[in-house]
Amino acid sequence: MTSTTSIPAPSAPTGGTAPAPALTQLDVLESEAVHIFREVAGELERPVLLFSGGKDSIVMLHLARKAFWPAPVPFPVMHVDTGHNFPEVIAYRDDVVARLRLRLVVASVQDAIDEGRVRELPGGSRNPLQTVPLLDAITAHRFDAVFGGGRRDEEKARAKERVFSLRDAHGQWDPRRQRPELWDLYNGRHSPGEHVRVFPLSNWTELDVWRYIEREQIGLPPIYYAHERDVFSRDGMWLTAGDWGGPRPDEAVARRTVRYRTVGDMSCTGAVDSTARTVADVILEVAASRLTERGATRADDRASEAAMEDRKREGYF
Known part of the structure; x- marks a missing residue:
C-alpha cells in the first residue's frame, strides 16, 4: 500500500539530438497544466493554490512544482478546513507543507461558526459552510487567482466551467459572464474586487489522475x-x-x-x-x-x- 507523503522532484529535460518521442495523453495534459500555471503567474499578481491533501490538489501541487522548477512554487497554498477532516489527510497536508517549505493559509469553518459568520445545522454537513471562510480568506489576502482541482468529468456543473472562471466582487459565479476560451488563450482580466478561479485539471479524468500518480510515483x-x-x-x-x-x-x-x-x-x-x-x-x-x-x-x-x-x-x- 502506498502511504508515503513523498513528492518527487520534477525531472529535468533530457539532452542529446535523438528525435523526441511521441507525446502521450498524460504528456499533453501535463503540458497544458504547466502552461496554465505559468500563464497565471505571468498575468495575475496574488495567486493561491487550494491544497486539502486530497489527490487532485496533490497532483496540482506536483504540476505547480514542475511549472516553476528549479525555483520554488511562487505562491502560497490554502486549505478551507471544515474541522471534520480525516486525520490521515491533515497529517499528510502538514507534512508536505513543512517539507516543501510552503506558506499555508488555513480558512477555518469552525472560526466562522464561532464568530457567527455561518450557522451550523444540527446533524448537517459542514461542507456547504466552506464558502464564507473561503471568500473571507480571498478578500483578506487579496488573492486575485485561486487554483482549484475541479475536473469536468466529476459533475455536470463543473463541466460548465472555463479553465479561467471569473468570479464577481461577491465571489459568485455567473455562467453567462464566462469568456470564450479558444485553444490555449486565457483571459484573466477582472475588475477590482473580482477574482479568477483557475482549474489546471479541467480536462483530466479520474483515470488520468491515477495514471499520472502512477507515472510520477506521487505518494x-x-x-x-x-x-x-x-x-x-x-x-x-x-x-x-x-x-x-x-x-x-x-x-x-x-x-x-x-x-x-x-x-x-x-x-x-x-x-x-x-x-x-x-x-x-x-x-x-x-x-x-x-x-x-x-x-x-x-x-x-x-x-x-x-x-x-x-x-x-x-x-x-
Whole structure:
C-alpha cells in the first residue's frame, strides 16, 4: 500500500539530438497544466493554490512544482478546513507543507461558526459552510487567482466551467459572464474586487489522475487505498464514525475493507468497498467503474439535481 507523503522532484529535460518521442495523453495534459500555471503567474499578481491533501490538489501541487522548477512554487497554498477532516489527510497536508517549505493559509469553518459568520445545522454537513471562510480568506489576502482541482468529468456543473472562471466582487459565479476560451488563450482580466478561479485539471479524468500518480510515483494519504475501517451505513454510503455527529443510535458500526475515491468532510464523504491496495489496483478499479467519484461517494451532491451549481453560484468551488 502506498502511504508515503513523498513528492518527487520534477525531472529535468533530457539532452542529446535523438528525435523526441511521441507525446502521450498524460504528456499533453501535463503540458497544458504547466502552461496554465505559468500563464497565471505571468498575468495575475496574488495567486493561491487550494491544497486539502486530497489527490487532485496533490497532483496540482506536483504540476505547480514542475511549472516553476528549479525555483520554488511562487505562491502560497490554502486549505478551507471544515474541522471534520480525516486525520490521515491533515497529517499528510502538514507534512508536505513543512517539507516543501510552503506558506499555508488555513480558512477555518469552525472560526466562522464561532464568530457567527455561518450557522451550523444540527446533524448537517459542514461542507456547504466552506464558502464564507473561503471568500473571507480571498478578500483578506487579496488573492486575485485561486487554483482549484475541479475536473469536468466529476459533475455536470463543473463541466460548465472555463479553465479561467471569473468570479464577481461577491465571489459568485455567473455562467453567462464566462469568456470564450479558444485553444490555449486565457483571459484573466477582472475588475477590482473580482477574482479568477483557475482549474489546471479541467480536462483530466479520474483515470488520468491515477495514471499520472502512477507515472510520477506521487505518494498519497493511505485512505485512498484499501484498509480496514469502522464504518456505518447512511443514505447508501459507508461513513466513518466521528465527533461530527455519527453514528446515530440506530446505525450499526461494522469493520469493513474500504477505500476513499475522494476526500472531503467526514460527514458527507463515503468510502467504497475495495481490495485495491496499490496504485495499479486502483487504476483497474476506476477503469471498470461506471459512477463518477462524487456521484458514488459525496452526499452533498445528492441534495438536489443542481446542488453543486447552487453552491458554485454562491462562491463554492
